[in-house]
Amino acid sequence: MKLTLVQRVAVHAVLILLCLPALLPMLWMVSTSLKSDAQIFPPDGASAAATVKNLLPHPVMWSNYPAALSTIPFAAYLRNTLFLCAVTVFGAVLSSAIVAYGFARLEFRGKGALFLLMISTMALPGQVTMVPVFALFRWLGWYGSYLPLTVPAFFGSPFYIFLLTQFYRTLPEDMAEAARIDGASEWRIFWNVMTPLSKPALATCALFQFLGTWNDFFGPLLYVNDSSKYTLAYGLQQFLGVHGSEWAKLMAASTLFTLPIVILFFCAQRVFIQGIATTGGKN
Amino acid sequence: MAGDAPGRLARREAIAAAAGSVAAVGALAAGIASLAPRTRRAGRKTVRFWHLLSGLWLEPLNRAVARFNESQGRYEVDALQLTTGEGDSKLLLSVAGGDPPDMMLVWSQITSAWAASNIIQPLDSFMTTGEMARFRTNAYPVVARSGWHHGQLYGITMGFDLFVVYYRPDLFRKAGIDPDRFPATLEEMDRLGDRINEFGSGGDLTRAGFLPQTLQYFIPLFGGNLYDAATGRLTLNTPENVRALTFMVESRVRLGVETLRRRGNPVSTSTVEGRREALESVTKFQAGLPGDDGASWPFISGLYGMTIDGEWRVEQLRRYAPQLEYRTIPVPPAAGGKRLASFSMVNYLVMPKGARHPDGAWEFLKFWTGLDHPEVAAEMYPWQGWMPVLRASESAPVYQSWLNTVPQYRTFLEVAKSDNIMTTPPVPYQTFLMDRLSDIDQLAMRGTLTPEQALRKLEDDVAHELARRKSLGLPE
């Protein structure tokens, strides 16, 4: 939709105004990461106040970044995290898409009840199933490996199944009907018709799963006892201490931690946001 | 989309799917392969040690572990850092799942609970009679009596906290007070704090001379306790405890009243509302402090003139404020109270049930705490800035030379030798008890309840929970 100049200026103005508060966490994080200890904790307490001047680091301690990187085994954590992300994204998106297609497009007895059952599995706080889940993985012999973190992803995740079901149900039926009349199997319809049409939704699920695995430190911590197999999120925790945290290095590590996702999201926007509106789905 | 030939599309997608599957399977295989544990040196038994030390305390621990590994050839300690919130969960699950570590350093006060639930095993069976004798006679009194449950020793202290007064002579002099003559009673010290208070323009509090907080720090000063070891019963709502809480509240009310008066908003202490407003202004001041840990400690920036705090601050002061002039002194007793009294948070080394290499774990414990060679461990304690287990470590030359660089630390060791140290009651429901204690502490500090009401509520809540535990058959 074409906007007039006035409309465009208005949109920019509103966006800038609104995104300033949204930016605040990141700004503070980056700013702290470049400060020296003396500036983060000034000897005179009052000058820690929230002023614009205080947001600017002086001197700018670029050295905080290499210091943070050398304190934790960054490369190993990164490798582990990327591995887990790749596997879980692939597994979760693929399996959830398949299941969602079943719920969204196919008829079978008990569908409504099963769907509600699936939703209900998200309603129980995980704290109380931790013990039997842990026991289950022990019994399977998967304790001490990544398997408890990777294998369940291939069995569909209710969150993505629900999301994709909603998306699939909004897509027009006519192409599927035409393919069915042509004699194509359901799988063929799913793979060749549905999947290309639902790229934004699939990409959204992939992003969320990536984010989830990227941020998960408890999963690896719980099931693996070898710290060289832990993830970046765990590495971040190492800077936190009950009686003294290393704030500058923590913020530097946090910034590095967040950067890949920002870049990923920014670059992959076209995949997310492109939809059938521009591909002329229904004519 | 409609123009693509279905066959070509299908083949492209099929190849992609196949490649993806191969990648996934390969990745899974790599995941399974990671089942094999990493061993560092051949021929050694791996002793798994889990701990919660992070931030500034991580590096000294790793040095100590490396020292141990180099000092002998039978065991290799593999230290794993857990995060505070989840570390306990991981330990509990591993014990329940039958694959616990060999040793763990815990600082939540849960040893009694875990001993009662059979999560950890007794350590006294590992000690020779000589070692036990030396432990009982040479360890500091609070260390020697901590960690016991039903007559057995379940945890050995590694790093225990004590609390003394930190004060700034420069601020004393500025207020016209002689820093060499510190008050002899708690009440006098409190009044002294009034003279050190400073207010900015507009009446805002810019320096609190003395701001009492945390009830358990004050109970022992009044001769009170939460638990009577002789009878094995809780002593929550006692006159001494009420006096301790009242003292804290009154001191804060006074500070708040003065603050509000200077702000041009005077309140009366004879009304509940007035008191509550005064207390609220003090709470707000505290919440407005820039932070509490490491370099943001308000004592460093002069927001506190005097404060009661723990021994770990000494090393932090040396690191973040080496030029700061400060002194430490044991907290003066309240009138009729106990001298050299303090509260102690004790950290324990515990051995979970089902540990695979208990002997290795025990060797490491002896090495690190100095139970076998106090003079060897005396070198490692200064790295953390902790107090040792045995007095023999304190007298070792290497520890003494460290003390000479931080003479203020000696105050803590002086208090450590006292018999008036209060610890968390060794009962299975200790976490519940201490949570409730801090709840009513807050209620009293905010004026929602009077000290009497607050302690009565504590007593009632705990009794209630005890009754429930009893009816369920949980350990008492």
Added chain:
Amino acid sequence: MKNRWIGYAFISPWLLGFLIFTAYPFVASIYFSFTRYDIVSAPHWVGLANYRALVFDDPLFLKSLIVTFKFALLSVPLGLAAAVGLALLLNNNVRGIAAYRTLFFLPSIAPTVANAMVFLWLLNPTIGLVNGILKLARRDGPDWLGDTHWALWSLVLMSLWGVGGSMVICLAGLKDIPAHLYEAAVIDGAGPLHRLRHVTLPMLSPVIFFNLVMGVIGAFQYFTEAYVMTQGGPEDSTLFYALYLFRRAWSYLDMGYASAMAWVLFLIVMAGTGMLFRTQRRWVHYGG
């Protein structure tokens, strides 16, 4: 033609996963709720004792439930409105829109620690930005996280920072609305507000429904920020149900009681979710 088994075949990954990984833990936790269980020793049957104590004998149960309800009642609608509003705003092609979308998504990806620290600093009564601004307007701001009246609302406000995720989902949903529907509406003479009410929102309703249901489920399990920032205080005004449950389970080693708490919550959430699903017919429009 309607080959029943093909439906089951498609959902079989989830069905299998449920049977292997989820069914046993669920049933086990129901069992635990009828036992006294300290995680390490074997559970011991006590019948309805946990439930009875929970409902009749535990003031914190009711308190934490009320806190959670209050939070959900405010944060879910606000979050939904913000997500949809932002998505509508960002659903255009002005220059640099990709950068804006990334900026709004940023708070959702910053680590919880960073977010918590920022807010603790922002809401600091003496040196925080919020009270600093209020001081310019000559008002004395309260102790946001330390005041029993304000702490919960401060957390509600903080939850708004996390709308980036829901916003992205709404954005994807907006892009799926076929252009020709808008064109037809314009031809019919419909203004922008009319288009919003009769084209955009109905077509977006499946996604809105998703965000609503997930918002409710999430709000009732809200935990992390309260755990990190307020620990349930001041005076239990931010004692969320999930936080209290966590304490009972892991700090007090009272897993049986915690399991009972979990199942009570489950029933409440499912009742709410079930109701929402019922209302689907009335306002959720599935096109195609």
